[in-house]
Amino acid sequence: MNSKSTYNSSYSLPFGEGRGGAKVTLVGAGPGDPDLLTLKGVKALAEANVVLYDALANEEIMNHAPLDAIKIFVGKRKGCHEYSQDQINQLIVDNALTYGHVVRLKGGDPFIFGRGSEEIEYAESFGIPTFVVPGISSAIAVPAYQGISLTKRGTSESFWVITGTTSDRNMSNDIALAAQSSATVVILMGMSKLSQIVSLFQKESKGEIPVAIIQNGTTANEKMGVGTIDTIEEVVAEKNLSSPAIIVIGEVVKECNKLKGFYEEFVAAEIKS
CATH class of the missing domain: 3.30.950.10 (Tetrapyrrole methylase, C-terminal domain)
Incomplete structure (x- = not known):
C-alpha cells in the first residue's frame, strides 16, 4: 500500500526544513503489531524520502512509505548489529542532507531504551530540524x-x-x-x-x-x-x-x-x- 493515496494532507514539521529540505523525524513503530503504529507515524512515513528502520520494527509498517523512498535496514538486536550506533547517526545526517526527509523508524518508543535522544542530538548538531513521533512502548x-x-x-x-x-x-x-x-x-x-x-x-x-x-x-x-x-x-x-x-x-x-x-x-x- 502506498499511504500517500490514503493520507492526502501534507505532513510538515512545525519549524520547517533545514538546508536542502533536510529534516529528520524519529518515529516509534510500537511493540510489534503493525496496527499499533500511530496515525502520526503513518503520515510521517508517507512523506519520507529515506527510511532507516530497526530490526524491532515490523516490516509491514514499511508499506506506509512511498514506493520510491530509499529504505535502509540498520537493525540492532542482540547478535544482529548491521551498523554501529555511530554509523547510524552518520547515515541519518548524510541521507537528510542528500535526500531531504529522513524517517528513523525504531521499535517501541524511541526514547525508551532506544537511544533516540542520541540520534536527535547528533542530527541537530548539524543544524538539521528534528521531530519526534512517540511510539507505544x-x-x-x-x-x-x-x-x-x-x-x-x-x-x-x-x-x-x-x-x-x-x-x-x-x-x-x-x-x-x-x-x-x-x-x-x-x-x-x-x-x-x-x-x-x-x-x-x-x-x-x-x-x-x-x-x-x-x-x-x-x-x-x-x-x-x-x-x-x-x-x-x-x-x-x-x-x-x-x-x-x-x-x-x-x-x-x-x-x-x-x-x-x-x-x-x-x-x-x-x-x-
Missing part, C-alpha cells in the same frame, strides 16, 4: 495484550521499567532496588540475566512473587510462560522462551483474569506437595 503494551495491568488499585501503586542489560553488558543495579519495593517490575532485555534477577528477588524473600515472560509480544509469534520467581527458570526451559522478551514481576500477574486458572492450579499443586 512494549513495556506497557505487551503485558496489556495479555490482560496484565501494571498498576491496579489495591495491588500495585507503581511500576518500574528497567533495562536488564546496560551498555557495558552488565545487569542494571536498579533491579536490586526494584526487588525491595512492592511495585510491579518490568524488565526489558533481561533474558540473559534471568538467573541473576531470580537470585536478587529470592534474596528479598520474594520467591512466591508471580512472574510472566512474554516473547515476541503483540505479534503472531507471541509465546508466554507464567510462574513464580522460584519456578520461572524451569518454565522458560520447558517453553523454550528466549529474546526478545519482556519480564513482568509482581502480584498484578496473578490478578490478570486470563491467568487466574493457572494460579488456581499452581496453588493446588503446592498444597498437595
Whole structure:
C-alpha cells in the first residue's frame, strides 16, 4: 500500500526544513503489531524520502512509505548489529542532507531504551530540524495484550521499567532496588540475566512473587510462560522462551483474569506437595 493515496494532507514539521529540505523525524513503530503504529507515524512515513528502520520494527509498517523512498535496514538486536550506533547517526545526517526527509523508524518508543535522544542530538548538531513521533512502548503494551495491568488499585501503586542489560553488558543495579519495593517490575532485555534477577528477588524473600515472560509480544509469534520467581527458570526451559522478551514481576500477574486458572492450579499443586 502506498499511504500517500490514503493520507492526502501534507505532513510538515512545525519549524520547517533545514538546508536542502533536510529534516529528520524519529518515529516509534510500537511493540510489534503493525496496527499499533500511530496515525502520526503513518503520515510521517508517507512523506519520507529515506527510511532507516530497526530490526524491532515490523516490516509491514514499511508499506506506509512511498514506493520510491530509499529504505535502509540498520537493525540492532542482540547478535544482529548491521551498523554501529555511530554509523547510524552518520547515515541519518548524510541521507537528510542528500535526500531531504529522513524517517528513523525504531521499535517501541524511541526514547525508551532506544537511544533516540542520541540520534536527535547528533542530527541537530548539524543544524538539521528534528521531530519526534512517540511510539507505544512494549513495556506497557505487551503485558496489556495479555490482560496484565501494571498498576491496579489495591495491588500495585507503581511500576518500574528497567533495562536488564546496560551498555557495558552488565545487569542494571536498579533491579536490586526494584526487588525491595512492592511495585510491579518490568524488565526489558533481561533474558540473559534471568538467573541473576531470580537470585536478587529470592534474596528479598520474594520467591512466591508471580512472574510472566512474554516473547515476541503483540505479534503472531507471541509465546508466554507464567510462574513464580522460584519456578520461572524451569518454565522458560520447558517453553523454550528466549529474546526478545519482556519480564513482568509482581502480584498484578496473578490478578490478570486470563491467568487466574493457572494460579488456581499452581496453588493446588503446592498444597498437595
